[in-house]
Amino acid sequence: xxxxxxxxxxxxxxxxxxxxxxxxxxxxxxxxxxxxxxxxxxxxxxxxxxxxxxxxxxxxxxxxxxxxxxxxxxxxxxxxxxxxxxxxxxxxxxxxxxxxxxxxxxxxxxxxxxxxxxxxxxxxxxxxxxxxxxxxxxxxxxxxxxxxxxxxxxxxxxxxxxxxxxxxxxxxxxxxxxxxxxxxxxxxxxxxxxxxxxxxxxxxxxxx
Amino acid sequence: xxxxxxxxxxxxxxxxxxxxxxxxxxxxxxxxxxxxxxxxxxxxxxxxxxxxxxxxxxxxxxxxxxxxxxxxxxxxxxxxxxxxxxxxxxxxxxxxxxxxxxxxxxxxxxxxxxxxxxxxxxxxxxxxxxxxxxxxxxxxxxxxxxxxxxxxxxxxxxxxxxxxxxxxxxxxxxxxxxxxxxxxxxxxxxxxxxxxxxxxxxxxxxx
Ligand SMILES: [Zn+2]
Ligand SMILES: [Zn+2]
Numbered sequence: 276x277x278x279x280x281x282x283x284x285x286x287x288x289x290x291x292x293x294x295x296x297x298x299x300x301x302x303x304x305x306x307x308x309x310x311x312x313x314x315x316x317x318x319x320x321x322x323x324x325x326x327x328x329x330x331x332x333x334x335x336x337x338x339x340x341x342x343x344x345x346x347x348x349x350x351x352x353x354x355x356x357x358x359x360x361x362x363x364x365x366x367x368x369x370x371x372x373x374x375x376x377x378x379x380x381x382x383x384x385x386x387x388x389x390x391x392x393x394x395x396x397x398x399x400x401x402x403x404x405x406x407x408x409x410x411x412x413x414x415x416x417x418x419x420x421x422x423x424x425x426x427x428x429x430x431x432x433x434x435x436x437x438x439x440x441x442x443x444x445x446x447x448x449x450x451x452x453x454x455x456x457x458x459x460x461x462x463x464x465x466x467x468x469x470x471x472x473x474x475x476x477x478x479x480x481x482x483x
Numbered sequence: 484x485x486x487x488x489x490x491x492x493x494x495x496x497x498x499x500x501x502x503x504x505x506x507x508x509x510x511x512x513x514x515x516x517x518x519x520x521x522x523x524x525x526x527x528x529x530x531x532x533x534x535x536x537x538x539x540x541x542x543x544x545x546x547x548x549x550x551x552x553x554x555x556x557x558x559x560x561x562x563x564x565x566x567x568x569x570x571x572x573x574x575x576x577x578x579x580x581x582x583x584x585x586x587x588x589x590x591x592x593x594x595x596x597x598x599x600x601x602x603x604x605x606x607x608x609x610x611x612x613x614x615x616x617x618x619x620x621x622x623x624x625x626x627x628x629x630x631x632x633x634x635x636x637x638x639x640x641x642x643x644x645x646x647x648x649x650x651x652x653x654x655x656x657x658x659x660x661x662x663x664x665x666x667x668x669x670x671x672x673x674x675x676x677x678x679x680x681x682x683x684x685x686x687x688x689x690x
Contacts, residue, residue: 278499309618310615372639407516410518421629425639427636428587428635431568431636433643436566437560447574470495475497
């Protein structure tokens with residue numbers, strides 16, 4: 276049996292199982308163990324997730340088009356975008372590093388955004404099939420979320436080490452900030468998404 | 484300890500799960516969706532306290548010694564943990580500076596402090612009054628501690644820099660590497676369900 280059918284809810288903060296009907300307090304029920312507000316589902320979270328996903332798509336465009344950093348050397352100035360960074364590692368034979376950057380900076384953000392859109396649409400359309408598979412997809416987006424930060428850290432480390440006056444110097448560029456915003460918005464979107472809504476749909480079908 | 488019947492609700496699929504003996508060592512999974520509900524290890528409190536102390540020492544070492552040094556045609560640069568944040572501020576990349584500072588320094592050190600503040604007293608048999616707050620903060624800060632991702636960033640940068648000059652790994656990088664593993668071990672040892680039970684039992688006894 277599922278908690279929502281039994282008028283029970285699990286506190287998101289302390290995992291206590293509380294029967295909502297039993298709560299004698301007036302107004303919004305609170306967790307007797309830790310004091311957090313309890314609610315069966317937060318349906319407004321869907322809008323928040325949509326807003327964050329759309330924001331992440333908007334940030335994703337300049338993140339890819341604008342350079343992540345400027346490299347000044349005696350030979351001149353060169354600007355690196357995410358893609359040119361990947362190509363650089365391929366050309367110089369560092370295939371493993373090229374793969375790491377390609378996966379962390381290109382595959383991971385796109386995959387996250389697509390999975391979140393798919394889950395949002397399937398919750399809103401009330402589709403009932405494969406809740407377990409959809410949950411796996413969701414947990415996957417949560418798991419991979421922070422790994423896109425790799426490229427932001429690379430920029431930070433490079434500018435710390437390559438700083439020899441005007442001669443040889445690396446500077447951060449605006450692409451890095453947009454990329455950071457993509458990572459942060461998709462991470463918060465994944466946190467705000469409530470997987471139980473997927474199971475609620477499957478439940479409704481079973482009941483009738 | 485006798486046999487407890489504990490009702491746990493799966494946070495993913497909302498299934499009510501009856502855990503007959505939550506104090507038995509093992510991994511407890513949701514029968515409906517297969518998600519890991521919690522993991523119980525013997526000596527969790529001792530292990531968490533020890534790992535917290537180890538992480539604190541390693542973190543101190545990481546911040547005290549140089550991290551990487553880089554040499555190119557007679558010029559030499561040494562970076563410690565905060566150098567990148569310094570330059571980001573200098574270049575007025577405020578968002579990047581805040582993000583790097585928070586995810587690699589502030590949040591991880593807060594988490595280590597929280598673990599020590601919670602499991603230190605628990606180790607000596609005391610349940611601190613601030614335990615609920617600490618448990619909640621440990622939960623909320625978890626996604627924003629990114630030392631493991633930073634480590635991958637360091638390796639990528641090293642490969643990039645090797646082509647431009649000479650890169651030398653400092654003591655602090657080795658300390659940091661070990662710390663990443665210690666913090667990962669902390670995460671697999673930690674069982675919030677059990678600590679909440681301890682907090683609740685202590686509170687009932689007080690009444
Ligand atoms: Zn609670
Ligand atoms: Zn479940």
